[in-house]
Amino acid sequence: MKNIAVLLSGRGSNFKAIYNSIEAGYIVNARIKAVVSNKAEAPGLQFAKDRCLSSYFVNPSEFESRTAYDTEIIDILKSKGIDLVCLAGYMRLLSAKFVDTFKNRIMNIHPSLLPAFPGLNAQKQALEYGVKISGCTVHFVDKELDHGPIILQKAVEIKGNDTVKDVSERILIEEHKIYPEAVRLFVENRLTVNNRKVSIDYS
Numbered sequence: 001m002k003n004i005a006v007l008l009s010g011r012g013s014n015f016k017a018i019y020n021s022i023e024a025g026y027i028v029n030a031r032i033k034a035v036v037s038n039k040a041e042a043p044g045l046q047f048a049k050d051r052c053l054s055s056y057f058v059n060p061s062e063f064e065s066r067t068a069y070d071t072e073i074i075d076i077l078k079s080k081g082i083d084l085v086c087l088a089g090y091m092r093l094l095s096a097k098f099v100d101t102f103k104n105r106i107m108n109i110h111p112s113l114l115p116a117f118p119g120l121n122a123q124k125q126a127l128e129y130g131v132k133i134s135g136c137t138v139h140f141v142d143k144e145l146d147h148g149p150i151i152l153q154k155a156v157e158i159k160g161n162d163t164v165k166d167v168s169e170r171i172l173i174e175e176h177k178i179y180p181e182a183v184r185l186f187v188e189n190r191l192t193v194n195n196r197k198v199s200i201d202y203s
Contacts, residue, residue, distance in 0.1 A: 002187045003033040005082040007073070007090040012044020013172065014109055014179050015088040019051070021180035030187045033080040036073055038092055054080065060092070070098040077102075084186055086179075087141065099143050104193045106141035106148075107186070109179045111171045113137060113153055118146035123167045126158065134158055134167065136175045138182040140193060149198045151191065152178045 006015045015035070021027045035048035040057045048055040056076055063069040074097070077085065087108040099106065112122040114137040117129070126134040135155040142148035154174040158167055185191050190201040 002030045002083040003081050004030055004084045004086060004183070005034040005036065005077050005080065006032060006044075006048075006086045006088050007036050008042055008044040008088045009037060009039050009091040010042055010044060010089045012042065012047060012088050014175055015044050015086070016047060017176035018086060018088070018180050018183055019047075021184070027180060027184045027187055030183070033082060034077060036076065038090075044088065066093070067095045067097050070095040074098060074101050084183065086183065088179075093145065094141060096143050099141060104140050104149075107151070107179075107182060108139060108141050108146070108148075109175050110137050110139065110146050111135075111168065111175065113155065114139060114146055114150060121164075123171065124164045127162065127164060127167060132158055134171065136171050136178060138178055140198070149193050149196050151182045151185070151198050151200075154178050 008015055019032060022030055022032065032053055034054045034056065035045060036056045036058060037045040038058060038060050045055055045057060058069065058072055060069055063072065083105065085102050085106040087106065110122060112126060113135045117125040133155050135153060137153045138151045140148040140151065156170050156174055185200060192199040
């Protein structure tokens, strides 16, 4: 049984996709043991509370540094025996200490085909650049922003009259498919990381 923690700052739609995939039996031998947010009013945190999941609001203003803040969260996750940390719209950069503690055990999803358009407003960046295809990427987290080894990607066509909202909605549909898939592959021990390359065992 793999224990999963989710870190979120907002609605947590990808958290819900992972949760629903576990409940539906698509991801087996896994459970969400902790949900942590830096925002007390995050809808995703309320979703977790409504389902009696262990939920934590950790207030950044109570800590002097990012490392001190992350140390508090690390202690929570260690107490829960967490095997995998999933970032689901978590709007904070992780400290080096956090990344080192859970090396190759932190996943994030980003709304572009990395390494294109890292950072905020990736869909807007893609539209402004004029690309014909964008998409989403699930990757392991390292110490650089939107940079770690890529696990899965899904392409999404950008049409001539698309708005940022159109592109965001189309990408989000695919996010909700490939993030649970990446979690499933991790839980089933099908992922191997070698430098930047992630090998997937489909046997």
